[in-house]
Amino acid sequence: MTLFTHHRWHWLDQTINLNVTPRYFIHQYNRLLVIRPWFEMKNLHALLSSSSDADPDALRHENSLLRALIESTIEPAIFVTDPDQDFRFVLVNEAACKHFGVPREQVMQWRPTDIDPSYSISRLNELHAQLQHSKTRTFETEHHLPDGRRVPVEVIVNHFDHQGKILSAGYFRDISERKREEQRRRSLQAEQQRSEIEQQYRRVFNDLTDDFLLLDITPDKRLRIVDINKAVSQRLGLPSEQLIGLFLDSFLSPEQAEICHRHKLECVKTRQPYHYENPVIINGISHYFDTTVFPIFNDRGEVYRIASLSRDITAKKSQEVANLLKEQEFRALVEHSRDIVIRYDLEGRRTYANSAYLKMARAKSIEDVLYKTPLDGPLVGKNAETLFDKIHETAQSGECNELDVNWSTDDNEYYYELHLIPEFDSHGQVASVLCIGRDYARRWRAERALRKREEEFRTLVENSPTSFAAMSWMGVATTSIPRSSGWRAAWHW
Numbered sequence: 001m002t003l004f005t006h007h008r009w010h011w012l013d014q015t016i017n018l019n020v021t022p023r024y025f026i027h028q029y030n031r032l033l034v035i036r037p038w039f040e041m042k043n044l045h046a047l048l049s050s051s052s053d054a055d056p057d058a059l060r061h062e063n064s065l066l067r068a069l070i071e072s073t074i075e076p077a078i079f080v081t082d083p084d085q086d087f088r089f090v091l092v093n094e095a096a097c098k099h100f101g102v103p104r105e106q107v108m109q110w111r112p113t114d115i116d117p118s119y120s121i122s123r124l125n126e127l128h129a130q131l132q133h134s135k136t137r138t139f140e141t142e143h144h145l146p147d148g149r150r151v152p153v154e155v156i157v158n159h160f161d162h163q164g165k166i167l168s169a170g171y172f173r174d175i176s177e178r179k180r181e182e183q184r185r186r187s188l189q190a191e192q193q194r195s196e197i198e199q200q201y202r203r204v205f206n207d208l209t210d211d212f213l214l215l216d217i218t219p220d221k222r223l224r225i226v227d228i229n230k231a232v233s234q235r236l237g238l239p240s241e242q243l244i245g246l247f248l249d250s251f252l253s254p255e256q257a258e259i260c261h262r263h264k265l266e267c268v269k270t271r272q273p274y275h276y277e278n279p280v281i282i283n284g285i286s287h288y289f290d291t292t293v294f295p296i297f298n299d300r301g302e303v304y305r306i307a308s309l310s311r312d313i314t315a316k317k318s319q320e321v322a323n324l325l326k327e328q329e330f331r332a333l334v335e336h337s338r339d340i341v342i343r344y345d346l347e348g349r350r351t352y353a354n355s356a357y358l359k360m361a362r363a364k365s366i367e368d369v370l371y372k373t374p375l376d377g378p379l380v381g382k383n384a385e386t387l388f389d390k391i392h393e394t395a396q397s398g399e400c401n402e403l404d405v406n407w408s409t410d411d412n413e414y415y416y417e418l419h420l421i422p423e424f425d426s427h428g429q430v431a432s433v434l435c436i437g438r439d440y441a442r443r444w445r446a447e448r449a450l451r452k453r454e455e456e457f458r459t460l461v462e463n464s465p466t467s468f469a470a471m472s473w474m475g476v477a478t479t480s481i482p483r484s485s486g487w488r489a490a491w492h493w
Contacts, residue, residue: 076171083166087111087124090167099174101147115143128168131159140175152179183299190299197296198227205229211289211310215248215264217303223248223264226305235282256280267295268303277313288317319426340416340437343423348373348391351432360414360439383407387418387435394420394433415441 070078070093077096081087088111097104100115112119118141119127131137136158143151157170198214205212206229214227225246233240236251249257259278267274275292289310296305334341334354343352349371353361361377363369374387383405390401401420406413416437425431 076173078169078171080160080167080169081112083125083128083168086121087113087128087168091169096172099143099145099151099172101145115145116141117144118142127157128166131157131168132166135159143172152176187299194296194298202227202229205309211235211308211312213248213308213310215306215308217265217268217305221261221265223261223306237283251282252280263291264293264306264308267293267306271295271303286314287312288314338439340435340439342435342437344391344433344435346395346430346432348388357437390418390420391433391435394422395430398422398424398430413441415439415444 073093073095075095077099078091078093079089079096080091082090089108092104092107094104097107100107100110111121112124113121127137136156138154138156140152140154143153145151152175153172154175155170155172157168160167160169208229209231211232212229213225213232215223216226218224225244225248228240228243230240233243236243248260252260260280263274263276263278266276273292273294275290277288277290279286279288281287290313291308291310294307294309295303296307298304331354337354338356340357340360341352341354342350342357345351350369350373351371353363353366353369357363358366358369361369374384374391377384386403387405390403394401399422403418403420404416405418406415408414417440418435418437421434421436422430423432423434
């Protein structure tokens with residue numbers, strides 16, 4: 001039978017030194033319990049270190065008063081656990097029973113793990129080992145009570161040596177009210193910070209030409225206007241006083257409102273800034289906006305507002321559409337051209353090549369030749385180096401260049417006349433270099449065949465034993481060329 005089996009106060013009876021007055025003991029206990037709110041329940045022998053003569057009956061009487069004092073203490077809840085019994089409670093006062101909401105007999109069957117799942121037996125053993133060195137520990141945790149409530153508590157636990165037996169003794173306080181006060185202060189501080197941030201938004205964004213809106217998210221996920229800048233007021237043609245409080249979908253068609261809400265609420269889902277572009281019709285005028293929305297969090301970490309910053313990029317989009325049409329026309333023209341057409345960036349890398357070039361380069365797809373320079377083929381030797389240098393020269397000078405290139409493979413000969421044309425951006429700067437190459441291999445072969453025939457004719461004239469005469473179309477000799485005149489005279493018929 002353990003030390004605590006007979007009576008929950010048996011440990012106190014064993015501890016009391018009859019040479020110590022109970023009045024002194026009660027004074028020391030009250031000093032720890034009331035004057036020092038952190039209450040370190042150390043070895044009770046330390047409280048009884050002084051001695052004096054006292055009547056045993058009087059001591060026992062005052063000991064009973066001491067027990068009544070501990071029992072009647074409303075706060076804190078006092079407890080003692082036994083590590084040898086997996087930290088079962090071997091002493092609790094009435095305040096602890098009231099806290100748990102169950103009879104004392106039931107509490108005496110519990111262990112801390114029954115009301116605090118965050119502390120397992122292994123973790124309690126670790127805490128007990130730490131107490132042997134530090135003697136006392138203070139921490140906050142949460143009690144899971146039988147009625148389903150979760151109550152935050154502050155626990156102070158101490159290393160307690162009772163007649164050679166090591167126990168864990170301490171107390172805990174319900175800190176729900178303190179937590180609520182801390183939460184209230186945090187909420188107040190967060191509200192002040194939000195107010196300051198919103199004021200900063202107003203100061204920063206009010207004079208911007210971009211549209212700025214601060215939107216509340218209602219429980220039904222609608223967006224109510226909380227604040228706007230001058231740009232929004234001017235665009236909608238209404239003063240801000242008439243717009244604040246209205247829903248954003250009041251100015252949009254149902255289809256556009258659905259798209260707008262889907263985009264803006266995306267940042268609520270991801271809890272991150274979200275960027276998108278979309279067309280909007282306002283007062284019968286079509287606009288295209290580049291919009292970024294930012295989530296704003298409350299003190300509970302929930303997104304309760306959205307800050308929206310939109311830039312009107314209608315002119316930019318119109319220019320992009322025009323450029324796209326031009327690009328489509330360009331591609332339609334060059335894709336069916338027998339001339340090779342290549343576009344190089346300022347580093348000499350291909351950014352476009354038509355089908356004629358792909359066929360000449362024997363490439364399977366456009367990806368095989370993109371972002372490569374002439375040095376990567378199919379040109380070889382000095383041709384590639386010359387073309388690469390000419391591209392850079394064209395990009396730097398902004399002037400056209402021409403050059404002829406030729407090379408041979410095992411089964412073919414290539415002859416191209418290349419024209420390098422600089423392309424300029426809207427600021428007048430060279431943005432790329434367009435290369436148009438015309439295949440003149442047939443012409444070159446015809447000229448070579450003609451030169452060969454001329455050489456054969458010259459050889460024939462030079463070695464002929466007779467004279468030659470030029471005849472008219474009617475067969476009449478118009479010029480007689482003696483052999484001695486040679487072929488050079490004949491060449492001037």
